[in-house]
Amino acid sequence: MNWRLIHFAMPTIDYVVAHELAHLREMNHSPRFWDVVRSVLPDYERSRGVLKDDVLPVFE
Template sequence: MEQLPHSLVDYVIVHELAHLHEMNHSPRFWAHVAAQLPDYQTVRAELRYWGQRIAPLAP
């Protein structure tokens, strides 16, 4: 993750912290994420883009 832009790392952290409130990906979960990152959908799409490029490099 150190190769990712800081905005993507922030998204991953917020995503995981939201699981402390909701242990699923329900609308309530995404509401927790959106409360911290209103543009999370844009960042999430960017993370998918990066994930496809970084995954083949993983050991």
């Protein structure tokens, strides 16, 4: 693992964690769900661009 991969991975991991935490509050992808994500990670949209939502585990 080189520094470039670490640089890429950290915001992505933050986004995945924030996303999964938000699903504990909202078991869907409604606007309220994204409000929860934003409350945890205000710049989540930047990290979200790296990962497509459908590669994440889904609860719904």
